[in-house]
Amino acid sequence: MSVEQQAAEFREVFEKVRDEVGKVIVGAAESSATGNAVDAVLTCVFAGGHCLLEGVPGLGKTMLVRTLSEALDLDFSRIQFTPDLMPADIIGTNMIVEDDTGRREMQFRPGPIFANIILADEINRATPKTQSSLLEAMQEHTVSVARTIHRLEEPFFVLATQNPIEMEGTYPLPEAQLDRFLLKVIIDYPTHAMLTEIVERTTKRELPKGHKVMDGGEILKWQGFVRDVVSAPQVTDYAVRLVMATQPGTDYAPERVNKYVRFGSSPRGAQALLLAAKVSALRDARFNVSFKDIETAAFNALRHRVLLNFEAEADGLTADDLVRNLLEEIPKSEKAA
Numbered sequence: 529m530s531v532e533q534q535a536a537e538f539r540e541v542f543e544k545v546r547d548e549v550g551k552v553i554v555g556a557a558e559s560s561a562t563g564n565a566v567d568a569v570l571t572c573v574f575a576g577g578h579c580l581l582e583g584v585p586g587l588g589k590t591m592l593v594r595t596l597s598e599a600l601d602l603d604f605s606r607i608q609f610t611p612d613l614m615p616a617d618i619i620g621t622n623m624i625v626e627d628d629t630g631r632r633e634m635q636f637r638p639g640p641i642f643a644n645i646i647l648a649d650e651i652n653r654a655t656p657k658t659q660s661s662l663l664e665a666m667q668e669h670t671v672s673v674a675r676t677i678h679r680l681e682e683p684f685f686v687l688a689t690q691n692p693i694e695m696e697g698t699y700p701l702p703e704a705q706l707d708r709f710l711l712k713v714i715i716d717y718p719t720h721a722m723l724t725e726i727v728e729r730t731t732k733r734e735l736p737k738g739h740k741v742m743d744g745g746e747i748l749k750w751q752g753f754v755r756d757v758v759s760a761p762q763v764t765d766y767a768v769r770l771v772m773a774t775q776p777g778t779d780y781a782p783e784r785v786n787k788y789v790r791f792g793s794s795p796r797g798a799q800a801l802l803l804a805a806k807v808s809a810l811r812d813a814r815f816n817v818s819f820k821d822i823e824t825a826a827f828n829a830l831r832h833r834v835l836l837n838f839e840a841e842a843d844g845l846t847a848d849d850l851v852r853n854l855l856e857e858i859p860k861s862e863k864a865a
Contacts (some may be wrong), residue, residue, distance in 0.1 A: 546566055554729065565581065574810075578686040598738040600742050641680070663708065664795055711800065716718070758816045792835075
């Protein structure tokens with residue numbers, strides 16, 4: 529099978545999963561200026577990364593993740609983050625176990641992190657100490673307890689939801705943990721038409737439900753195929769310059785970045801940008817990344833990696849505003865600069 533045929537098959541598979549999620553989630557096929565939430569979550573699945581969903585309560589963030597777990601034949605685990613949650617409640621702990629002969633030994637009891645899809649619900653309602661318990665699992669896909677390393681089963685995704693940090697009872701996520709999320713997706717209020725459809729679907733006796741359409745082996749196969757997608761040197765260079773432009777003090781940073789940004793994107797931002805762009809190309813049945821794919825992925829890949837200063841907050845500037853300005857200012861070709 530040619531790569532063109534495989535790319536076309538990927539598009540069919542992607543749309544098949546999205547359609548299954550769309551049986552429950554209203555607006556799965558809708559698109560906004562910064563992208564579609566369902567498409568972004570599926571991009572993380574096929575790119576092998578984690579996703580952070582942010583929005584006020586009641587917008588269907590948890591329902592989206594749960595519905596995705598119904599469409600994928602994978603082990604699913606939900607962790608409700610609360611202020612009293614401890615790291616051991618997530619990763620597990622060693623316990624003294626006594627067998628039939630009375631002999632005692634230490635035995636590891638795995639926590640809910642040992643699953644394929646982890647729903648970290650309201651992740652920013654737990655303390656930073658508990659939030660940081662996910663760091664190793666998200667980066668190395670392992671858990672270390674008492675000098676023993678336990679490997680997590682692949683595929684492994686953390687799909688986290690959080691409320692805006694201005695809300696009562698929330699703790700900002702550590703920068704190191706934010707950086708481990710491939711994409712951050714903003715869930716907006718539904719439109720009039722979407723809200724009407726939501727009400728009609730959810731106030732009947734029979735509630736819609738998704739069905740399993742893909743297993744872990746298929747996901748791992750497509751994750752490998754995504755990484756094979758070709759990115760021309762000039763396209764990769766554009767993505768790199770875009771990321772470096774978020775870093776104050778660099779040759780690529782415009783005046784606005786030097787004025788408003790405390791810290792720019794790490795190299796993970798460039799990796800996320802290119803991986804998400806590769807999925808975007810395959811969704812269009814192409815085996816090569818375009819400049820448009822980079823632009824499509826930019827908001828979700830960079831918004832949580834650009835940390836603004838107090839002056840930006842005072843002037844009402846958001847990370848999305850900054851990314852939008854960079855897309856307008858950074859030329860596709862360095863020679864055009």
